[in-house]
Amino acid sequence: MENLKIGMIGLDTSHAVAFTKLLNDPKNQFHVPGGRVIMACPAGSFDFELSYSRIDGITKEVEQYGVKIVRTIEAVAEQCDAILLESVDGRVHLEQLSKMVMFNKPIFIDKPFCLRSSDAAKMVKLSEKYNTPIMSTSALRFAEALSQALSIQDKGKIIGADCFGPMEIVETQPGYFWYGIHTIEMLYAILGRGAKNVRTVSNQDYDLIISQWEDGRIGTARGNRKGNNNFGAVIHYEYGNEYVLIDSASKPYYASLLEQIILFFRKGKQSVPVTETQEIIRFIEAANDSKVTGEQIWI
DSSP: OOOEEEEEEOOOSHHHHHHHHHHHOTTSTTOOOSEEEEEEEOOOOTTOHHHHTTHHHHHHHHHTTTOEEOSOHHHHHHHOSEEEEOOSOGGGHHHHHHHHGGGOOOEEEESOSOSOHHHHHHHHHHHHHTTOOEEEEOGGGGOHHHHHHHTOOSSOSEEEEEEEEEOOOBTTBTGGGTTHHHHHHHHHHHHOSOEEEEEEEEOSSEEEEEEEETTSOEEEEEEESSSOOOOEEEEEETTEEEEEEGGGSSSOHHHHHHHHHHHHHHHOOOSSOHHHHHHHHHHHHHHHHHHHHOSOEEO
């Protein structure tokens, strides 16, 4: 099967290097076949230190894998079969998508999809208008340890979940959009769509987001800024529990994610429906509001 010519927008995140290595280096132990990054535009945000400070270094790393660097988003979209939108700043994703959606190439939008429900609705409308498939997700939901736990057949239905992970917060990506989204994506991977309300308990070092689903199940996302950086979960089944530690598997979750992305690029099938991504954005908005007010927020 011929390799897809993949373009990349945004060279301000470690994901850009990780993805390029896994796709372009066939000698890599976890090489993902089916596509190759051939071109990239080093877009970034010059009011966000964690973006502009990394562009030069990441651009040089990506170039080492035979990737051509160009100056415009449109040049990438025009010359490639599919696009990885990797800009680390969720504020710019709507604008960047609007520059490439008319080229009708499938687009993967790295987390966070965006930072407002209103932007999410506009992005979905653009996708529908131009019949351009889009998909967005955190890599954590495809981690091998979590996938194995979710494949268990002998413990009955999943009745709840408690997820945990680091919860770094940065000024330009409000509240839980920066790192909390990883833990929340894991929660959705386990429980699926249907959260109806959110309440957040928070202090300087820790956060606990509590949500009830429409069918009565309860899920939590716990984050910390003081202590370990482990991601994981306890999944509650009808007939037992399963503890999941994300970093316990040898296969990197970026490789598992890329396998899903290549499938999406080739078949147009979203591993995570965009309607679920929209609900996650609203979930995070609600969790952020509850953090400020202390009240339960309806989704």
